[in-house]
Amino acid sequence: MALLEVVGIGKHFRGLRALHDVSFSIPQGAIHAMIGPNGAGKTTCFNVVAGVYKPDGGSIRFDGKPIAGLRPDQICRAGIGRTFQVVKPFPGLSVLDNVVVGALNASASVAQARKEAMRVLELLHLADKAKHPAASLTLPERKRVEVARAMATGPKLLLLDEVMAGLRPTEVDEMVAVFRRVNQETGLTILLIEHVMRAVMALAQHIVVLHYGEKIAEGAPQEVVKDPKVLECYLGEEAL
Amino acid sequence: MNMLFDGLPRRALVALGLFLAVLLVAPWLVNAYILSLLVVVLYFAYAGQAWNVMMGFAGQLSLGHSLYVGLGAYAAAMMFTKFGVNPWVGLLVAVATTTAMGAIIGFLAFRFGIGGVYFAILTIAFSEFVRVGFDHWPWLGGSGGLFLPVANLSSNDLLNLRGAPIMFYYVMLAMCVAALGFCRWLLGSRLGYYWQAIRENEDAAAALGIPVFRYKMIAVMLSSAMTAFAGVFYAFYYNNLFPEQIFSMGRSIEIILGPIIGGLGTLIGPIVGAFVLTPLADGLSELLQWAGIDVPGVKQVFYGICLLLVVVFLPNGIWPMLARRLGLEREH
Amino acid sequence: MSDLYLNAAVGGALTGLVYGLMALGLSVIFGVVRVVNFAHGEMMTGAMYGAILLAQAFKLDPLVAMAPIAIGMFLLGYGLQRGLVNSFVQRPEHTQFMLMVAVAIILTNSQLIAFGPNARNVQVDYALDSYQFGALIIDKVRIFAAIAALAVSGALFAFFRFTLTGRAIRACADNYLGAQVVGLNVKHLYGLTFGIGAACLGAAGCLLLLLLDVTPLQGPSYTLLAFIIVIVGGMGSLTGALLSGLLVGVSEALAGVAFDPSAKSMFTFALLILVLLFRPQGLLGRRP
Numbered sequence: 104m105a106l107l108e109v110v111g112i113g114k115h116f117r118g119l120r121a122l123h124d125v126s127f128s129i130p131q132g133a134i135h136a137m138i139g140p141n142g143a144g145k146t147t148c149f150n151v152v153a154g155v156y157k158p159d160g161g162s163i164r165f166d167g168k169p170i171a172g173l174r175p176d177q178i179c180r181a182g183i184g185r186t187f188q189v190v191k192p193f194p195g196l197s198v199l200d201n202v203v204v205g206a207l208n209a210s211a212s213v214a215q216a217r218k219e220a221m222r223v224l225e226l227l228h229l230a231d232k233a234k235h236p237a238a239s240l241t242l243p244e245r246k247r248v249e250v251a252r253a254m255a256t257g258p259k260l261l262l263l264d265e266v267m268a269g270l271r272p273t274e275v276d277e278m279v280a281v282f283r284r285v286n287q288e289t290g291l292t293i294l295l296i297e298h299v300m301r302a303v304m305a306l307a308q309h310i311v312v313l314h315y316g317e318k319i320a321e322g323a324p325q326e327v328v329k330d331p332k333v334l335e336c337y338l339g340e341e342a343l
Numbered sequence: 344m345n346m347l348f349d350g351l352p353r354r355a356l357v358a359l360g361l362f363l364a365v366l367l368v369a370p371w372l373v374n375a376y377i378l379s380l381l382v383v384v385l386y387f388a389y390a391g392q393a394w395n396v397m398m399g400f401a402g403q404l405s406l407g408h409s410l411y412v413g414l415g416a417y418a419a420a421m422m423f424t425k426f427g428v429n430p431w432v433g434l435l436v437a438v439a440t441t442t443a444m445g446a447i448i449g450f451l452a453f454r455f456g457i458g459g460v461y462f463a464i465l466t467i468a469f470s471e472f473v474r475v476g477f478d479h480w481p482w483l484g485g486s487g488g489l490f491l492p493v494a495n496l497s498s499n500d501l502l503n504l505r506g507a508p509i510m511f512y513y514v515m516l517a518m519c520v521a522a523l524g525f526c527r528w529l530l531g532s533r534l535g536y537y538w539q540a541i542r543e544n545e546d547a548a549a550a551l552g553i554p555v556f557r558y559k560m561i562a563v564m565l566s567s568a569m570t571a572f573a574g575v576f577y578a579f580y581y582n583n584l585f586p587e588q589i590f591s592m593g594r595s596i597e598i599i600l601g602p603i604i605g606g607l608g609t610l611i612g613p614i615v616g617a618f619v620l621t622p623l624a625d626g627l628s629e630l631l632q633w634a635g636i637d638v639p640g641v642k643q644v645f646y647g648i649c650l651l652l653v654v655v656f657l658p659n660g661i662w663p664m665l666a667r668r669l670g671l672e673r674e675h
Numbered sequence: 676m677s678d679l680y681l682n683a684a685v686g687g688a689l690t691g692l693v694y695g696l697m698a699l700g701l702s703v704i705f706g707v708v709r710v711v712n713f714a715h716g717e718m719m720t721g722a723m724y725g726a727i728l729l730a731q732a733f734k735l736d737p738l739v740a741m742a743p744i745a746i747g748m749f750l751l752g753y754g755l756q757r758g759l760v761n762s763f764v765q766r767p768e769h770t771q772f773m774l775m776v777a778v779a780i781i782l783t784n785s786q787l788i789a790f791g792p793n794a795r796n797v798q799v800d801y802a803l804d805s806y807q808f809g810a811l812i813i814d815k816v817r818i819f820a821a822i823a824a825l826a827v828s829g830a831l832f833a834f835f836r837f838t839l840t841g842r843a844i845r846a847c848a849d850n851y852l853g854a855q856v857v858g859l860n861v862k863h864l865y866g867l868t869f870g871i872g873a874a875c876l877g878a879a880g881c882l883l884l885l886l887l888d889v890t891p892l893q894g895p896s897y898t899l900l901a902f903i904i905v906i907v908g909g910m911g912s913l914t915g916a917l918l919s920g921l922l923v924g925v926s927e928a929l930a931g932v933a934f935d936p937s938a939k940s941m942f943t944f945a946l947l948i949l950v951l952l953f954r955p956q957g958l959l960g961r962r963p
Contacts, residue, residue, distance in 0.1 A: 153550065179552035187550070193543035195608075204540040207533055208552035216536075256551055404769050406776075451948065455955035459768045460711040461910075464902045465951070471899060472944040479938055592895050596780065603773060640787035640891075647780030654774045658766070 104167070106131045106292050107152070107183075107260055112161035112171070114144075114151055114316075121147040122316045124161070129260070129309075134286055134293045136307035136324075138300075140336055144316040145296045146188050149262050153185045154178040166259065179208060184258030186249040188265050188296070194238035198229060201237050202251045209257030216255075223255045227281060243270050247278075254285070260292045267299040279305045300328075312336075355671040366516055370509045378508050382580065384621045385515040386573060391601035391613030392522045393569035398599070399608035400526075400535060401562035402542025404459070407448075407466030409594035410473055411441040411567045415574025416584055417477065420489055423503075423579075430504045430579055437571040444469070445567030449560045458545075467592060474590035484584070491582040504579040511580050518572060519614070526610055529565075538562055542608075593643070600646060604653045606660030615662045620649065678810040683928040685813060689821035691924020693882045695917035696824040697897065698904035699831060700875035702916045705905070707848040707868040710760055711768075713775035716897025717782035718873060722748050722880035723889040724790055730797045737797055737881040738819060741827075744881050745874040752873025753866040760869065761862060779894065787891040794888035802885075820882040827878045828917055831871070835913075844868050896940070903947045909960020919958055922946070 105128035114122040122144045129135050137145050151158045154175040163171040170178055179185075184205075193201050202220035203213070210216035224230045227247050232240065237248060246266045253261060263282075267275050279302050285291050297303045303310065303324065310327045312320040314336040320327055327333055351359075370378055390412065397403050418440045419433030428436075448469050452462045478486040499506030504514070529535045537558045540548040549555050578584055588594070605616025627645050631637070657664065666672045697719060704712045712718075725744050729735040735743075759778075763771045804815040835841040847854040847864050855861050883889075904923055908915030923943050930942035950957060 155546075174554075175546075175549040176552050176554045179550060185550055187547065191544045191547035191550075193540055193547065195543050196539060200536065200539070204536050204548070204553075205551045207536055213531065213533060213536065252547075252551060398769070402769075404772065451951050455951055457951065457955070460713075460772050461902075461906060463772065464899065464906070465947075467899055468903060468944050468947055471896070472941055475938055475941045479935065596776065638788050639792065640784035643784040644781055644788070647777050647784065650773065650780065651777035654770060654777060658770060 104131065105129060105164075106133075106166060107294070108162075108164040109152065110162045110164075112148075112151055112158040112163065114147055114156055114159055120316050122151065122158075125313065125316070125318050126161075127311045127318065127321065129292055129294055131259075132286070132290045132292055133308055134282070134295070134306050135309045135311065136303045137294065137296045137311045137313060138298070138303060139313035142315075143313040143336075145313055146264060147316075148313065149185060149264055149296060152178075153183060153262060179256055179258075182257075182259035183262060184253035184256045184260070185262040186246070186253050186264050186266055190242070190245045190249050192237040192240075192245050192248055194236065196237060197234050198237055198240070198248055199224065199233040201248055202255045205252035205255035206257075208255075219257075220251075220255055223251045226254075226285070227251045228277070243274060246270075250278075254291075258291070260294065263293065263295040263297075265296055265298060267297055267302045270299070272301065275299055275302050276305075278302070282306060304328075352670060352672070354669075358669075358671060363520070370512055375508070378512060380622060380625055382508055382512050382515060383625075384617045385512065385519050386576060386580075386617075387598065387601050387621055388614045388617035389515060389519050389522055389576075390570060390573040390598045391605070391617055392519070392526055393566055393573065394598050395602045395608065395613050396526060396529065396569065397562050397566035399602055399612070400530065400542065401538035401559060403559060403562055404463040405466045405563075405566070406463045406592070406595055406599070407468075407470035408566075408570055408598045409590050409592065410444065410466070410470035411570035412574040412577060412594065412598070413470075413477070413584075413586070413589040414441050414444055414473065415571035416578035416589055417483060417489065417574075418571070419575040420491055420578040420584055421483060424489070424491060429502050430575055431502065434572060434575050437575050438568045441567040441571040441574070442564045444473075445563040446560065449563035453556050453559050467595070470590055470592065470595065474586045477586035477590065486586060488583055488585040490584075491578065493582055504575075508580075511576070515576060518576075522569065523610060523614070530610065534558070534561065539608075596646070600650060602660075604649065604657075604660055606662030609660070609662050609666075611666070612660050612662040615665070616660070619661065620646075623649070679932055680929065681810065682812055683932040684925050685811060686817055687925040687928025688921050689813070689817040689924070690886055690928070691921035692821045692824040692828075692917065693879055693886070693920075694900065694904060694924055695920025696828055696875055696882070697879035698901045698908070698916040698920050699828060699913060700872040700879065701901045702905050702908075702911065702913060703831070703875065704869055704872035706911050707844055708756065708760070708764065708865050710764065710771050711775065712869075712872065713772055713898060714779035714782055714894075715876065715901045716899070717779045717786075717894035718748070718751075719876045719880040719883070719897055720786060720889060720891065720894045721782060722877040723884050724786060724795075725877075726881045726884050727795055727797055727889065736799055737884045738823060741823065741878050741881040745877040748877030749870040749874040751870075752876075753870035755873075756866045756869035757862065761865060764865070779898065783892060783894045786894070790891055792891060794890045796888040797884050799885065816885040820885050823882055824879065827875065828913075831875065832913065834871075840864075840867065900940075900943065903943055905957075907947060907950045907957055909957025912957065912959040915957055915959030922958075 108128045110126045111124050112122060113124055125148060139145055150156050152163060154173050154177065157172050162169060165181055165183060170181055199220055202223055203216050206216035206219040210219055224233055227250060229247055229251060240248065250263065250266050267278060282293060283306065286293060307324055310321060310324050311318060312327060312333050319332050319336065320330045369381060394405065394408050397405050415437035418437040419430050422428035422433035422436050423430060448466060452465050457465055477483060483489050499510040501510060537553045540553060541555055541558055545555050601616030601620055602613040604620055606612025624642050624645060628642050631641055701712055701715050722744050725747060726737050726740045729740045763774055801815050806813050806815065806818065835845060843859050844864050844867065847859060847861055904919045905916055908919030923946065926942045926946055927939040930939040
């Protein structure tokens with residue numbers, strides 16, 4: 104059974120068509136990727152799923168229940184964790200406290216949340232930065248804190264919005280290993296928006312391609328990257 | 344209880360204990376003038392702590408806290424003068440009134456996405472609205488003021504809050520300690536984490552499962568409830584209430600200066616701010632009087648300059664800097 | 676009886692246009708610099724005292740004094756932005772706000788120290804003249820003030836629409852980074868904007884002086900009034916500010932007739948609360 108089932112969603116912003124009739128689904132325990140040129144509507148799609156925007160139409164089912172139109176906090180409590188493309192850390196709090204806030208979502212007490220937060224920080228190789236203020240971190244580190252925070256909420260589905268951007272290739276491989284491990288050990292389902300194809304090809308079992316707000320292709324990674332429509336939309340952009 | 348002192352270095356505990364001990368014996372060591380000054384300092388420390396819950400912890404800027412002081416004061420004074428109810432029971436009425444007011448303002452603002460400075464404006468608008476209302480409400484004295492029967496200073500009646508300044512001093516000291524402990528507990532609780540997350544970034548807080556609206560409402564209501572006591576105290580200490588004074592924006596500014604100068608969002612900041620600002624301003628007034636300069640407004644200009652200097656040069660306030668220098672910071 | 680209300684409403688509408696001009700200054704500054712000028716009413720009070728001094732020293736009619744006062748306020752606004760506010764543009768909102776609160780406190784009380792607590796005004800020789808249209812009697816000063824307020828607002832609209840500088844300022848408002856990238860001198864434009872906002876305020880102050888007394892402690896209530904007008908009109912909408920100023924003027928005047936002049940601000944606050952309840956984006960504001 105599909106964990107997330109998106110059918111025919113659309114979103115307009117004052118006449119601008121950001122998403123049109125997009126459908127996709129993710130089975131339990133899978134890792135899927137969403138790619139497409141800049142402005143294709145990937146982040147809008149995330150924001151619709153995560154409850155930041157209400158879709159103009161269509162339906163979104165998560166874990167068998169309709170979630171379209173719920174608020175972001177309700178969606179998180181339903182079991183979807185997300186990161187932001189433009190990172191939004193809590194700059195005045197320590198790295199640990201940033202993650203504790205997330206962990207409180209699934210913890211009965213603050214003490215338990217602290218334990219869970221430390222566990223996630225270790226998983227993401229951030230434990231030695233736990234006491235640093237989030238404002239003092241580098242951008243790749245902040246992205247990892249963002250991932251840690253979302254993972255700490257105890258989600259069934261994790262939406263990752265370009266968390267590999269700006270990382271060095273070795274760091275990308277490190278992150279890929281972390282996500283693969285979490286996916287294998289806990290069965291966490293992951294949907295990632297990513298431009299770093301190295302990560303996409305290494306992680307995703309299935310790719311959805313968006314262009315101008317519409318889904319133009321989907322399928323296994325090796326097939327999708329050979330799809331002439333996909334090549335055209337990327338090359339078209341390059342030609343500009 | 345242990346949790347209250349967790350992570351504090353030994354020297355910080357010693358310093359806190361010493362400070363409290365000094366405050367406990369102070370009334371017997373100082374003259375009447377200093378005592379009255381200390382009462383005002385504690386009043387601002389308490390009110391500042393209450394305001395800090397809303398702005399310092401949850402990031403919601405209220406510039407109309409005199410509204411809650413005034414409502415609390417009028418509620419308890421009304422119960423006392425009109426119905427003969429003692430101020431501690433009156434406090435319940437006061438808390439109910441201010442909490443309801445806070446809820447109304449919070450609902451109006453947060454439901455419709457009025458945030459940041461526009462929220463601050465709304466708090467001022469409500470404060471002014473209520474001030475004008477009380478000005479035109481003859482049953483509670485209108486603009487002519489509401490007066491409590493003046494106390495007989497020789498006997499202390501704690502139940503009715505009638506007595507000498509020393510009694511008010513200890514009452515306020517107890518409330519300050521209670522507020523400090525309560526705020527310490529709040530900060531370490533789920534509530535405190537959620538508030539700080541909302542303060543730092545609302546979108547991120549919501550994405551982590553925090554119902555932002557509900558927790559902002561709790562912050563406003565809790566802060567206004569705490570502030571009610573400052574109002575009750577004001578009414579029974581000064582024995583007279585004028586809408587023009589108690590609801591004035593100047594009063595709101597006086598309340599928030601302490602925490603901002605002391606250190607926004609910190610537990611000790613409001614206390615440090617009150618202990619720095621009140622004696623400074625009062626000393627200045629005394630000095631001017633002594634020099635024969637009797638011009639209204641000088642004290643306020645001084646406040647303004649203090650605020651300006653702190654905002655420009657010490658944006659985090661005095662306490663964080665002081666704590667670092669003295670090694671009194673909390674460890675994780 | 677209905678004549679009384681009609682007269683009050685028309686008089687209030689004319690005063691309201693001056694309020695609108697005052698709020699326009701706030702809207703312009705906030706719309707571009709993104710700094711909330713919490714010293715707005717206090718700065719206008721300063722301009723009113725300036726006009727009084729000019730009237731005393733040179734027998735200058737406030738309508739004439741508008742020009743030098745507006746220029747003076749422009750320079751002050753430019754200086755304030757470049758000297759103090761600019762280093763706060765990237766700081767958190769509440770820090771900017773506290774900075775302006777500090778400026779407001781210092782201004783108000785300096786005015787109190789300099790001019791004493793008593794109300795002052797300027798007597799023009801046409802102060803008691805009025806025009807009569809049937810049952811409608813309108814004070815000459817109100818007509819003059821309203822026409823002048825409209826003229827200044829019109830000039831402001833034209834400036835933003837048709838001049839190169841005005842367009843550059845709007846570009847800054849839309850996209851700070853973009854404006855920097857294409858080589859606009861953002862600091863200078865911010866200074867200009869603050870100056871223009873302050874100049875509107877100076878003009879509004881002179882006009883208000885024709886209609887009302889000035890007291891040193893009035894500043895905060897005008898700041899509040901300006902904010903309410905901007906919120907009611909819709910944040911970022913210049914026409915909205917003017918329209919809402921008019922509305923507030925009418926509601927104040929009617930409240931004064933129907934109830935008690937000292938309760939007029941309650942009606943303004945009630946208007947604010949109604950707007951927040953039923954049209955939170957303001958009369959002409961866009962839904963976020």
